[in-house]
Amino acid sequence: MHRILWATALVGSCATAFAADPPPKSDQVVVPEVDRRDIGVPKFPSNDFEIGAFVGTYATQNFGTSAVGGVRLGYHITEDFFVEGVYAISKVSDTSFRQILPGGVFPEEKAKLSYYNVSFGYNVLPGEVFIGAKRAKPSQLYLIGGVGSTKFDEQRRPTYNVGFGFRVYLMDAVALQLDMRDHIYSLDLLGKRQSTQNLELTGGLTVNF
Amino acid sequence: MTTRHLKLIKIKHRAVAVALFAALFATLFAVTTARAADAVAPADAASAPISAPVSLATPARDGDAERLQITEPYLELRTGPGRGYPVFFVAGRDEWIAIELRRTDWYKVRTDGGKVGWVSRQQLESTLTAGGVRKSFRDILLDDYLTRRVQMGVAWGRFKSEPMLKLWSSYRLSETLSVEGTLGQVQGVFSGTDFWHINLLAEPWSDRRFSPFAGVGFGKFKNFPNLSLVGAETTDAKLAGAVIGVRYHLSDRFVLRADYSLYTAFVSDAHSAEYRAFTAGISFFF
Numbered sequence: 001m002h003r004i005l006w007a008t009a010l011v012g013s014c015a016t017a018f019a020a021d022p023p024p025k026s027d028q029v030v031v032p033e034v035d036r037r038d039i040g041v042p043k044f045p046s047n048d049f050e051i052g053a054f055v056g057t058y059a060t061q062n063f064g065t066s067a068v069g070g071v072r073l074g075y076h077i078t079e080d081f082f083v084e085g086v087y088a089i090s091k092v093s094d095t096s097f098r099q100i101l102p103g104g105v106f107p108e109e110k111a112k113l114s115y116y117n118v119s120f121g122y123n124v125l126p127g128e129v130f131i132g133a134k135r136a137k138p139s140q141l142y143l144i145g146g147v148g149s150t151k152f153d154e155q156r157r158p159t160y161n162v163g164f165g166f167r168v169y170l171m172d173a174v175a176l177q178l179d180m181r182d183h184i185y186s187l188d189l190l191g192k193r194q195s196t197q198n199l200e201l202t203g204g205l206t207v208n209f
Numbered sequence: 210m211t212t213r214h215l216k217l218i219k220i221k222h223r224a225v226a227v228a229l230f231a232a233l234f235a236t237l238f239a240v241t242t243a244r245a246a247d248a249v250a251p252a253d254a255a256s257a258p259i260s261a262p263v264s265l266a267t268p269a270r271d272g273d274a275e276r277l278q279i280t281e282p283y284l285e286l287r288t289g290p291g292r293g294y295p296v297f298f299v300a301g302r303d304e305w306i307a308i309e310l311r312r313t314d315w316y317k318v319r320t321d322g323g324k325v326g327w328v329s330r331q332q333l334e335s336t337l338t339a340g341g342v343r344k345s346f347r348d349i350l351l352d353d354y355l356t357r358r359v360q361m362g363v364a365w366g367r368f369k370s371e372p373m374l375k376l377w378s379s380y381r382l383s384e385t386l387s388v389e390g391t392l393g394q395v396q397g398v399f400s401g402t403d404f405w406h407i408n409l410l411a412e413p414w415s416d417r418r419f420s421p422f423a424g425v426g427f428g429k430f431k432n433f434p435n436l437s438l439v440g441a442e443t444t445d446a447k448l449a450g451a452v453i454g455v456r457y458h459l460s461d462r463f464v465l466r467a468d469y470s471l472y473t474a475f476v477s478d479a480h481s482a483e484y485r486a487f488t489a490g491i492s493f494f495f
Contacts, residue, residue, distance in 0.1 A: 046311035077462060077493050079291050079313045083361070118363065118376055126291045138289040147363065147374050149394060156403075156433065158374060158396045172310060172317070208312070 047173055047208035050074040054179065054204025058090045060113065060152075061196040063097075066090045068200060072177075080123050084144070087116040088202075092152070105189055106153055115183065117148020117161055129168055139168045150185050159185040163200075173208045276307045280335045286326025290315035298324045306336075357381065362492020364466060369484045371397035377492070385412050389424070400434040400441070404472075406448055412456070422468075423453045430474045446474040446482075464492050 051073050058068035070088025077083065090113045098104035125141035145162040163181035170176060183198040279302050287294040290312050300306060300320050310317040314330040330337075361378045375393035382388060387410045395402040406428025414420045430448040434441030454468025467489040474482045 044308045044311055044316070048311075048313060075495070076313050079315065081493075083493070120363075126289075126293055128289060128294070136288070138291070138294075147365075147376075156401065158372075158394050158401070172312070 048076045050076070050175070050206045050208045052175075052177065052204050052206025054088075054177065054202040056179075056200060056202030056204075058088075058092075058113070058198060058200045060090075060092045060198050062190060063092050063094055066092050066113075068202065070202075072204065072206060074206070079126070082121045082123070082142075083118065084121060084146075085116070085118045086148075087114070089114045111153040113150065113152045115148060115150040115159060117146045117159060119144045119146025119148075119161060121145075121165075137168050137170060139166065141166050144179075144181070150183065152187065153189060155187070155189070157185040157187060159183050167206075175206045175208070176203070177206050178203045276305050277336050279304050279306060281332060284318070284328050284332055284336075286318065286320070286324060286328060288326065290317070290327045292329070294327070298326055300324070357494040359495040360387075360464070360492050361495070362464070362466065362490055364468070364488040364490025366486060366488025366490075368393075368395040368402070368486040371395050373486055373488060375488060375490075379410070379492075385415055386410070387412065389426075391426075391428075400432055402430065402432045404428055404430040404448055406450055408450070408452060410452075418458050419455060420458075421453070421455045423451070425449075425451050430472075444474075444476060446476045449473050449475070459491075462493050464494070466490050466492060 051071070053069070053071050055067065055069045057065050059065040068088050068090035070086055072084055072086045074082055074084035091110045092106075092113050093110045094105045095109065098109070121142045121144035123140040123142045127139055127141075128136045129139045130136050141164065143162075143164050145160070148159050148161065150157050150159040161181050161183045163179060165177060165179035165181075167175050167177045179200075179202045181200045181202075183200060184195060185198075186193055186195045188194070279300060282302055284300045284306070285296045286298040286300060287296055298320070300318075305321050306318040308316050308318050309325075315327045316330065316333055317325065318328050318333075319325045358381045359378070360381070362376075364375050364377070366373050366375075373393060373395040375391050377389055377391040379387050379389035389408045389410055391406050391408065393402075393404045393406075395404075406426045408424040408426030410422050410424035412420050412422040415422075426449070428448040428450070430444075430446045432444040432446075434443070450470050450472040452468050452470040454466060457465040459465055468487070470486045470488075472484045472486065474484065476482055
C-alpha cells in the first residue's frame with residue numbers, strides 16, 4: 001500500500017515536472033501549415049484469367065466420334081501468348097467392333113475417356129470481326145499446343161495436342177471460343193501399340209475475370 | 210523477408226517443407242484474387258517525378274473508375290487491346306482519364322469527353338507512376354525481375370532414357386531462395402511413371418541473365434506397368450531428389466531452363482532405385 005502511494009507520487013511529480021517545462025524556442029519565422037489530404041489508392045480491375053466450358057465432338061481413332069464436354073482455365077500472359085488448362089470427358093463406344101467381333105474391345109459397350117492438358121497458345125492473328133454495320137468485336141485466331149494425359153479404358157497415356165482456335169470477344173469479359181485440336185497419344189488396346197491421332201472440335205464460352 | 214531473417218531458418222523438417230508448398234498454393238490463390246485490384250502503395254510525394262508538380266494532384270475517384278492526369282505529351286487510344294488496332298483518338302497532356310480495366314499490357318481508359326479506348330502500358334507508364342500506382346508484377350522491367358514471385362513452367366526431357374514431361378510452379382521466397390512444386394510424367398515402353406515433388410531451390414546469382422541453381426526435394430513416385438503386360442504391379446514409393454540447372458532469362462516474363470536431376474526412389478526397406486533425368490523447358494512469370 002505504501003509502495004503504491006510512493007510510486008504514484010513519484011510518477012505524478014515527474015509528470016508535473018515535464019509539463020512545467022516551457023516549449024522550446026523556435027527559429028522558424030513561418031510555421032508551415034500542412035494541408036492533410038486523403039490519399040486515395042488507385043485500383044483498377046483486370047481480367048487476365050479466364051474460365052469457360054465447352055462442348056463438341058471427339059473423334060477417337062478406330063472407334064468413332066463421341067460427344068465431349070469440358071472446362072477450361074486460362075491465363076493471358078501478354079497480348080500474344082496465353083496458357084490454358086483443360087479437363088474434358090467423353091464416352092467412347094466400340095459398337096463398330098461389337099458388330100463384327102463377339103465381345104468387342106471394351107468390357108462394356110461404352111468406355112469413359114477423360115483427358116486433361118496444359119497448353120500454350122499464340123494469338124497469331126488478332127483483329128476485329130464486324131457484325132452488321134455497327135458492331136465490331138475483337139477477335140483472335142490462335143495456334144495452340146500442349147501436353148497432358150488421357151485416361152481411356154483405365155489406361156493413362158501422355159498426350160500431346162496441337163491445334164488452332166478462334167476467339168471472339170462479345171464483351172470485354174465474355175468470349176466465344178471455337179477450338180480444333182488433335183490429340184496424339186499411343187494406345188495398345190487393339191493389340192499393337194500405335195500412335196493415334198484424335199481430332200476434336202469444340203465450341204464454348206469463356207468468361208474473363 | 211530479408212536475407213538476414215532467412216539465414217535463421219533451417220529447413221530440416223518435412224512438415225515445414227509441406228507448409229511451404231501449401232503456402233505456394235495459397236499464394237497462387239491470392240495472386241488470382243488480388244490481381245483484380247492491382248496492389249498499390251500510398252502515393253508518396255517523394256517518389257513522384259519532380260518536373261510535374263501539377264500531376265501530383267490526388268487521383269480522384271469517379272464512380273467506379275480511378276481518374277489520373279496524363280503526364281505524357283499525348284496518349285494514343287486504340288479500338289482494341291492490341292498493337293494492331295487502329296488509333297482513333299489522341300488525348301493530350303493534363304487531361305484527365307479514368308482507367309476502367311486492364312487486360313495483359315493494355316489499359317482501357319475513358320477520357321472526360323467520353324472517348325473509350327485502349328492504351329498500352331508503356332505509354333501510360335509515366336502517368337501511372339505520377340498517379341501513385343505502384344508498379345505491379347507486369348510493369349517490372351528486367352532489372353527488377355527479382356521482385357516477381359510466382360512462376361509456372363513446363364519442361365521436357367529424358368528420365369533414365371525415357372521421355373519425360375514435367376509441369377512446375379514455383380514461388381520465390383527471397384532473392385536467392387525459391388520453393389517449387391513439380392508434377393511429372395514419364396512414358397516408357399513397358400511402363401509409365403507419375404511423380405510429384407517439392408523442391409527448395411537456391412539461386413545465388415539470380416540477378417544475372419544466366420543463373421545457375423541447385424536444389425533438393427522430396428516427393429512421391431508411382432509406376433504403372435502397361436496393362437498388356439501380365440502379372441505386373443504398380444509401384445508406389447517415396448522419392449527424394451537433388452537438382453542442378455541453369456536459367457536463362459529470355460525477357461522479363463519468360464525464362465528458359467535446363468536441369469539435371471538425381472532421384473532416389475525408396476521402393477522398399479531394402480531396395481532403392483536411382484534415376485537420372487535431364488530436362489529443358491520454358492517458364493513464365495505471372
